Amino acid sequence: MLDMSVAARSRLVWVGLLLLLCVGLHWKLVLTDQYTCLDSPDLANMELPRFQFQAAEWRHSRFPLWDPHHWCGQPFLGQFTGAAYPLNWLLPHLPFEQGKIRRTVLHWYFVLIHFQGALFAYWLCRDLGRSRAASLLAGLVFAFGAFVGNTDWPQVLNGAVWAPAVFLFLLRALRGQRPVSSAALSGAFLGLAWLSGHHEAPTYLTAAAGGVWLFHIACGRGSRKRLLGLAALAALFTVLASGLQTVPGYEYGKLSRRWAGTPEPLAWNEPVPYTVHEHYSFTPASLLGIVLPGQYRHVNPFIGVVALTLALVAIAAAWKDHPPVRLFAAVALGGLLFAMASQNLFHGILYSLAPLFGKARVPARAIVVFNLGIAPLVAFGLDALREASAAAWLRRAAGCLAALGAGVFGVAGVLAMVNQFPADARWVFTGLAALLAAALLAAGRAGAITGPALTASLVLLSVVELGNVSGAQMPNLRDTARPSALAQLRAHDDVASFLRQQPQPLRVQVNDRDVPYNFGDWHGIDTLSGYVAGVTANVLELETHRPRIQDLLAVNYTVAREPTRPGQELVFRGASGVNVYRNPSAYPRARVVHELVRVPSYGDLRKLYQDERFDLRRKAAVLGPPPPLEPCGAGEEVRVTALDPSRMVLDAALQCRGMVVLADTAFPGWVARVDGRPAPIHEVDGALRGVVVERGHHRIEMTYRPASALLGAAMTLLGLLGAGLLRWRDRRRYRSP
Numbered sequence: 262m263l264d265m266s267v268a269a270r271s272r273l274v275w276v277g278l279l280l281l282l283c284v285g286l287h288w289k290l291v292l293t294d295q296y297t298c299l300d301s302p303d304l305a306n307m308e309l310p311r312f313q314f315q316a317a318e319w320r321h322s323r324f325p326l327w328d329p330h331h332w333c334g335q336p337f338l339g340q341f342t343g344a345a346y347p348l349n350w351l352l353p354h355l356p357f358e359q360g361k362i363r364r365t366v367l368h369w370y371f372v373l374i375h376f377q378g379a380l381f382a383y384w385l386c387r388d389l390g391r392s393r394a395a396s397l398l399a400g401l402v403f404a405f406g407a408f409v410g411n412t413d414w415p416q417v418l419n420g421a422v423w424a425p426a427v428f429l430f431l432l433r434a435l436r437g438q439r440p441v442s443s444a445a446l447s448g449a450f451l452g453l454a455w456l457s458g459h460h461e462a463p464t465y466l467t468a469a470a471g472g473v474w475l476f477h478i479a480c481g482r483g484s485r486k487r488l489l490g491l492a493a494l495a496a497l498f499t500v501l502a503s504g505l506q507t508v509p510g511y512e513y514g515k516l517s518r519r520w521a522g523t524p525e526p527l528a529w530n531e532p533v534p535y536t537v538h539e540h541y542s543f544t545p546a547s548l549l550g551i552v553l554p555g556q557y558r559h560v561n562p563f564i565g566v567v568a569l570t571l572a573l574v575a576i577a578a579a580w581k582d583h584p585p586v587r588l589f590a591a592v593a594l595g596g597l598l599f600a601m602a603s604q605n606l607f608h609g610i611l612y613s614l615a616p617l618f619g620k621a622r623v624p625a626r627a628i629v630v631f632n633l634g635i636a637p638l639v640a641f642g643l644d645a646l647r648e649a650s651a652a653a654w655l656r657r658a659a660g661c662l663a664a665l666g667a668g669v670f671g672v673a674g675v676l677a678m679v680n681q682f683p684a685d686a687r688w689v690f691t692g693l694a695a696l697l698a699a700a701l702l703a704a705g706r707a708g709a710i711t712g713p714a715l716t717a718s719l720v721l722l723s724v725v726e727l728g729n730v731s732g733a734q735m736p737n738l739r740d741t742a743r744p745s746a747l748a749q750l751r752a753h754d755d756v757a758s759f760l761r762q763q764p765q766p767l768r769v770q771v772n773d774r775d776v777p778y779n780f781g782d783w784h785g786i787d788t789l790s791g792y793v794a795g796v797t798a799n800v801l802e803l804e805t806h807r808p809r810i811q812d813l814l815a816v817n818y819t820v821a822r823e824p825t826r827p828g829q830e831l832v833f834r835g836a837s838g839v840n841v842y843r844n845p846s847a848y849p850r851a852r853v854v855h856e857l858v859r860v861p862s863y864g865d866l867r868k869l870y871q872d873e874r875f876d877l878r879r880k881a882a883v884l885g886p887p888p889p890l891e892p893c894g895a896g897e898e899v900r901v902t903a904l905d906p907s908r909m910v911l912d913a914a915l916q917c918r919g920m921v922v923l924a925d926t927a928f929p930g931w932v933a934r935v936d937g938r939p940a941p942i943h944e945v946d947g948a949l950r951g952v953v954v955e956r957g958h959h960r961i962e963m964t965y966r967p968a969s970a971l972l973g974a975a976m977t978l979l980g981l982l983g984a985g986l987l988r989w990r991d992r993r994r995y996r997s998p
Contacts, residue, residue, distance in 0.1 A: 274686065275383075277674035278397065279379055279380060279383055282379075283375050286443075286686075286724070286731060287839075287988030289735050290732070291365075291368055292840055295738055295805070297747065298735055304414065305746035305747045307747065310780075311745075311785050312352065313361060313362055314328060314330065314337070315353075317353070320357075320905065323907065324338075325906070326338050326965055326968075328906065328908045330788055331782065332796045332926065334926040335928075336512075337906075338665060339513025341460055343458025345977075346506075361750075368476075370415065374418045376420045378409055379405075381426040382399050382637075383399065385636075386399045386640040387842060394713075394717070398639055398723060401720075402564055403632055408462075409629065410561075410727065410959040411731055414459065417457075420458070420463045421629045421632070424454070424629065428470070430443040433476055434491050435473075443991075444495040445493040445498045445988070446498075446982075448502065449502040449981055451466060452498060452503035453505075454501075458506075460621065463625045464617065464620075465626065465629055466630065469595065472595065473592070474491075474495070475832075500976070501977065501979050501983070503976075504976025505970070505976070511932070511968040512967070513797075516929070517797045518794045521620075522726050531631055532616065532624045533619055537622050538622060541559055541602075542600070542603040542940070543557075543600035543623060543624065545601060549748070550562045551564055554688050559623065560625040563730045564727075565726030565727055565892075567726055568635070570661075570724070571639045575638045575640075576638065576639035577654045578614055579645050589634045590638060595634070596630030597628070597631050599624060599627040599681065600628050632938035642953060643719065646719075647725055662695040662699035665691075666692045666694075667696075670690025673686070673819050680855070682969060687729055687733070695716040700716075701719060701722070748802060749778055749781075750783060753776060756837075759832075760820075761786070766850045767786075767787065773823035775820070775839050776791070776820060776839060779792050780820065789805060797926055800926055802948065808827075808846075809871070812847050812877075814924045815849060815924040821839065829843065830845060838981055849899075851900065852878060852922055853899055853954075854878075854881045855880075855890050855892050855917070855919070856892065857880070857882070857883045858887070859883055859884070859885070865882070866947050869966040881946050881951070882947070888943065890918055890919055898912075908962070909962070912959075913954055914958045914959075915956055916956060920949065922950070922951045925950055927942065930968065932963070933952045933963075935960070941953075971972055
């Protein structure tokens with residue numbers, strides 16, 4: 262009992278040390294109030310408003326299924342926004358500041374993501390028999406090197422940090438260690454990566470895991486039938502655990518258009534042109550960025566000269582005796598090769614044969630697989646320093662490091678003499694790190710330094726190298742000379758306050774040149790457009806830039822510095838120079854029509870709606886067979902009485918049978934009840950929701966209850982519970998008597 266207690270305390274000490282180092286490497290975020298990782302256009306304009314929206318929804322005890330604040334309403338869960346990721350569900354329970362999620366909360370969240378990745382990599386290396394010190398360094402290299410250490414997008418990171426956990430149990434399954442539950446857990450953890458809110462890192466991790474399974478099935482010494490069964494089990498649990506995100510995402514993808522670096526948005530069945538993949542490829546010259554800070558395109562591969570040296574020592578000294586070294590060397594090399602898509606024919610083959618693979622349009626992000634492969638190699642290399650068989654390689658490594666250090670300082674000296682020294686000179690530290698590492702290896706080989714001291718010194722030197730790059734260039738919030746995307750989020754609070762005081766519901770057109778961030782999600786106000794990756798195809802067909810269509814969509818206010826269309830009335834002057842203009846010609850959010858015209862296509866609908874003689878207040882067009890309506894006179898009324906993101910209630914008083922049309926996006930999952938009885942929802946005006954109502958006074962309730970989300974939630978719950986039960990069963994079965 263005493264030994265177990267000591268072992269448990271030792272584990273906690275090392276995990277605590279790992280956490281302290283993660284906090285220390287993020288000192289700018291959590292130990293001061295001067296820096297942030299959030300001040301970039303994509304994060305400030307899109308991701309922070311998304312966090313705000315889903316946090317606000319959770320605070321109201323609602324799952325963020327539907328976002329009403331952009332493009333007449335869009336499925337929030339289906340857009341891969343992170344709403345399905347359990348860690349994000351904790352955010353609304355943490356402190357808010359002036360009604361907004363606090364920046365410090367997101368900073369600690371950022372640290373937690375990296376600690377999660379470091380901890381999983383640490384456990385992976387411990388499971389491979391590595392020492393605690395070597396496993397700790399591997400965890401830090403995974404979490405603070407290359408892709409994971411230099412990516413700011415939380416949802417992208419959330420998909421990447423599960424990689425070591427996936428491979429921990431994948432390798433256990435291949436070794437025959439509780440194979441059934443290990444395969445299930447490997448698949449379940451990969452499924453959790455798919456819940457993250459971004460598809461690219463999970464796509465590359467799925468390809469890496471699939472490649473390892475296929476290699477062992479084709480070349481492994483074990484039973485192919487058994488390996489095929491385990492691989493199929495892992496794939497099944499990946500599909501199940503990912504369901505809460507992938508099933509709604511698939512539904513949304515088929516019915517939307519996506520901007521993917523092309524002039525026009527793409528439909529689901531249209532491949533991303535390979536020119537986009539070529540543009541976002543990792544370049545061969547970027548390989549220098551593995552040890553030289555700043556020498557890369559698109560994705561930073563930096564791990565430092567110390568970590569790279571240890572990885573190479575592992576390959577040289579432990580290749581024969583340690584099969585995981587061969588495996589992770591292949592994984593790391595595969596990640597680098599696939600990141601260089603335009604120089605790699607295998608990427609092109611996968612792009613052609615696997616459509617889902619082609620939707621990951623930034624091949625450089627395959628560097629996440631390099632992260633996964635290099636970290637265990639660093640651990641094997643650090644442990645190899647104590648083995649006599651590595652002595653010759655250490656001598657060679659020390660010589661190469663000394664030559665590299667001398668070369669870097671030589672180049673720096675020449676540049677200084679000709680007055681061409683670059684402003685970003687962090688690469689000079691690579692030379693210093695190389696010389697120090699060479700000296701440490703030489704001292705260790707000569708016995709001038711003990712093994713533990715050598716290990717600790719190399720870990721410390723690698724950490725300093727990583728800290729020289731990861732987070733080193735975070736913007737300073739007190740630098741007023743620097744343009745700040747983050748500062749704009751508080752610039753229009755007065756405008757938002759004015760709009761909230763107006764009769765609801767309202768919809769606003771925001772001039773994105775004056776207000777570049779997602780005003781709707783950040784302030785909780787419905788807007789016509791927004792900064793998003795995709796939009797439902799039916800809304801995009803409407804030509805929402807036309808004033809007549811904006812009137813149809815109930816856009817009754819515009820937020821801009823100057824009027825954007827004739828007839829607007831200035832109703833509020835903002836302190837920032839951004840004003841509010843009222844559009845008097847806008848239709849109400851809900852209207853009644855008594856005549857439906859069938860048109861064969863969206864092109865015909867657009868032509869019809871451009872005709873001023875077509876009275877949109879009393880008429881509408883449909884693409885399919887119209888339900889029968891009755892003509893009658895004026896005096897009818899419909900108004901919105903309750904408004905939540907996923908639920909709307911309308912009161913309607915009609916003189917004869919008509920259709921109540923709500924100027925919100927029609928999408929599968931919306932259901933209607935008229936006076937408590939189910940009623941079909943028709944797609945009217947090309948993209949809006951219409952319900953047929955008989956004569957008299959009626960209560961219409963529309964609720965978003967997507968079957969895709971319910972099915973996905975059931976799949977995820979089944980996958981996670983199933984993997985847990987298999988794990989529990991195997992622990993009982995394999996427990997020693």
